[in-house]
Amino acid sequence: MSTLLKVVSLYCGYGADEIIHGVDLHVAPGEIVTILGPNGCGKTTLVKAILGYVRAKKGSILFRDANITQLPPTERVARGIGYVPQLLNTFKPLTVVENLELGGYRLSSAGRHAAIERMFALFPLLAERRSQRAATLSGGERQLLAMARALIVSPSLVFLDEPSAGLSPVRADEVFQHVRAIAAANVAVVIVEQDVHRALEVSDRAYVLVTGRVVLHGPAADIAVDERVRGAYLGVRETPRPSEVIQQERQGG
Ligand SMILES: Nc1ncnc2c1ncn2[C@@H]1O[C@H](COP(=O)(O)OP(=O)(O)OP(=O)(O)O)[C@@H](O)[C@H]1O
Ligand SMILES: [Mg+2]
Numbered sequence: 001m002s003t004l005l006k007v008v009s010l011y012c013g014y015g016a017d018e019i020i021h022g023v024d025l026h027v028a029p030g031e032i033v034t035i036l037g038p039n040g041c042g043k044t045t046l047v048k049a050i051l052g053y054v055r056a057k058k059g060s061i062l063f064r065d066a067n068i069t070q071l072p073p074t075e076r077v078a079r080g081i082g083y084v085p086q087l088l089n090t091f092k093p094l095t096v097v098e099n100l101e102l103g104g105y106r107l108s109s110a111g112r113h114a115a116i117e118r119m120f121a122l123f124p125l126l127a128e129r130r131s132q133r134a135a136t137l138s139g140g141e142r143q144l145l146a147m148a149r150a151l152i153v154s155p156s157l158v159f160l161d162e163p164s165a166g167l168s169p170v171r172a173d174e175v176f177q178h179v180r181a182i183a184a185a186n187v188a189v190v191i192v193e194q195d196v197h198r199a200l201e202v203s204d205r206a207y208v209l210v211t212g213r214v215v216l217h218g219p220a221a222d223i224a225v226d227e228r229v230r231g232a233y234l235g236v237r238e239t240p241r242p243s244e245v246i247q248q249e250r251q252g253g
Pocket of ligand 2: 043044045086161
């Protein structure tokens, strides 16, 4: 499969504080990729560097084979990279429609109108609440609005930073169902998620980041059963296998 995004040996951080130490990562068209790792390991920083909000110190970022490492965020978005930040991802005083109009401000008015209708078809819940202010939406509805706002300009790749944070299980399920629908429309999705179970379930591949380095990557199904990942992130304690228990009993252990 061809590559949509390719990050090569990326180093970045804040001032003298280097957070990302040589990360390699790639995303194919329509693929769902999860980035997981402990709090503070640099997941958000990595995403911000790919979007251009954090400057790369070394390494390169290629999107559709073009080097975008030095481009400002607005130009990366214009080339088709969408971003739903971890926090502050909607304009709360504005209505649902106004939020979507703002997301599509670069489009012609006819294009914007059509795009908003497409988003209402994809997120029927938002259509029902089109005149409601974002401030009065539930957390889950607001997350869907943030996703719709990022998708309105038809990106080919979208980053979702902690899309299920603070949501009930039912609402989180809705968000992940939408992730599947988005990818089915050939939009690649990169998810940063605390809910490792749900994220791996919908993902094709995953990267595990620890203190700014990729320590493990591969098919999501393999990462989900990896003992190191299970122990650290999936809350699975290592339990002895039945044969080991029998062995211990025989030895009187
Ligand atoms: N604007 C900033 N200035 C200085 N240091 C920062 C800034 N933003 C983040 N950091 C630091 O960079 C490190 C990585 O933070 P980052 O937000 O990328 O982690 P994360 O993996 O997304 O964590 P979480 O799972 O908690 O969201 C942390 O030590 C954090 O304190
Ligand atoms: Mg983060």
